[in-house]
Amino acid sequence: MSYVTSIGLDVHARSITAVAFDPATGEVRSKRFGYAPAEVAAWTLAFDSPKAVYESGVTGFHLVRALRGLGVDCIVGAVSKMHKPAADKRKKNDRNDAEFLARQLAARNIKEVWIPDxxxxxxxxxxxxxxxxxxxxxxxxxxxxxxxxxxxxxxxxxxxxxxxxxxxxxxxxxxxxxxxxxxxxxxxxxxxxxxxxxxxxxxxxxxxxxxxxxxRADRWRGRVEALRRLKGIETMTAFSLVAEAGVFSRFESARAFSSWLGLTPSEHSSGERVSRGGIIKAGNTHLRKQLVESSWHYTRATTKRKRDQRGEEVPLAIENHAARGREAPCREAGSLCKAQSSPGGGQRGHRKRALLLGMGCGLHVGRGSRIETR
Missing domain, CATH: 1.10.287 (Helix Hairpins)
Incomplete structure (x- = not known):
């Protein structure tokens, strides 16, 4: 949907500061509210073709759902992808933060966060x-x-x-x-x-x-059981993967999945000097911790097929898809390993390659068309 007026919202537990920015005229208007989505929606909808944004964080998705329910086009911006000028950091207040968001939205510099149901x-x-x-x-x-x-x-x-x-x-x-x-x-x-x-x-x-x-619920069972076929992943980690990722098909590649998890390497290169460091850790912290732990088990895993949980049978379609996940996606994940793993590496490099390979396999398994549930 095209929009004319950009609305930045600086959201706190008890207050919302809103700034409206019209890039055509340069006009800026602001107002402070309590945590009252209906009042924010009424003020926002008074502008010409408005679109609102607020930062991802502790306030979650309640506000975006409430505003959308009231007819406001609203998104949540990934705070890890926003970069403020140094001068702005020395003049921090709620109004300035909201105006920064409004101007970033007008410039199309906002990376939108996927909203789970x-x-x-x-x-x-x-x-x-x-x-x-x-x-x-x-x-x-x-x-x-x-x-x-x-x-x-x-x-x-x-x-x-x-x-x-x-x-x-x-x-x-x-x-x-x-x-x-x-x-x-x-x-x-x-x-x-x-x-x-x-x-x-x-x-x-x-x-x-x-x-x-x-x-075991219908929404989760197929993907959880398929992910459990992978070495190093059991029910708790598989459920976290499915719950955190939501819809795996929203990731175009293992590289995009890696970036979302914060597993891509940091880099400080200039001219002919190329310098890459540890992972950037700018992403889903909860899932990254679990996958790092799983990588330790992955490096020590046997080549034998994992046994089913006691008393449960896995449908053949899920087992076949998981088998392809163990065998097929290694081309994409393997190229990712070569691009991101340091030379040599020893045990640390082995574990990192295992993590990246398993991540590519997990993405392939999770977004299988027959078991993906939106």
Whole structure:
């Protein structure tokens, strides 16, 4: 849809600052609202052929859905693709931020964010709860371990094979329960940390069960099961991939998918000097973390076909499509590996190539026409 007036919205939890910019006349008008989509829509629609934009971020997609429902042409701009001049950064306020967005929209410099429907966004929320709980569990385990270390206790039991036994196993918990600290306050602290770890472990199991149940729903099951055919990817990661990506067909290539995830290399080249560094990390942080973890499993995976989950049968069409995903997309992903992996590389380079290859395979599997669901 063509538009005449560009509307920039600087959105906060309790306020919205709107700036209207007419590139033909240079006229700029502004107004501040509470968080009131109806009032913003009424003000916006008073202008000639308006189009509105606000930055992606913590405010999410509620406003864009509300404005579209009220007849306003509104988009969300990718904040990671916006670059402000240094002078503008020294004069930051809500009005200036909104005007910057309006002028960028008028200049067609806004990279539009794909808007998920409410069911897809809810699936994202659930998968991110699991991520949060995993982080909470790691921190709780660290606190418990550090308390014991401060009192001179470090788990160092050796198994029959001569190797040190792993932490958070049955043997490790039995060792923790056998510890008797001398001071009552210290014993209370130990009991609290043990209870905290156990409580979060129970939360994690409950959330994983919820996700496993949602993953069997008609909308998600086909793609989740197909992605699970790939080495290094299980149900939790597959569900996150589907929920975060939404519609895989919106990515034209593995390179575009890589850019969305922030896995493309940084670069600082000039003249004849070419210098590329680590990944840019400007993209979907939630999914990038999980794929990096999956890459560790991918490098150690066998060439054997993955077994189905107990009691479940995967439709032949899904298995065949996943097989093509394991075998076919490597041409595109392989070229991506050559372009983005550093020479040599060792274990780090091997893991990076595995991640890029798996990412290309995942894109191929996820956007299969027979299992893609919008």
């Amino acid at each position: 409410e069911e897809c966004e809810a699936a994202r929320d659930l998968s991110r709860v699991l991520e949060d709980v995993r982080e909470d569990l790691t921190r709780a385990k660290h606190r418990l371990t550090h308390l014991l270390i401060r009192h001179g206790y470090a788990f160092d039991e050796i198994g029959p094979d001569g190797k040190r036994k792993g932490k958070w196993t049955r043997a490790h918990w039995e060792w923790i329960r056998s510890i008797e600290l001398s001071e009552a306050a210290a014993r209370d602290a130990l009991d609290f940390y043990v209870s905290e770890v156990r409580h979060i472990e129970a939360q994690k199991k409950a959330i994983e069960k919820e996700i496993a149940d949602y993953a």
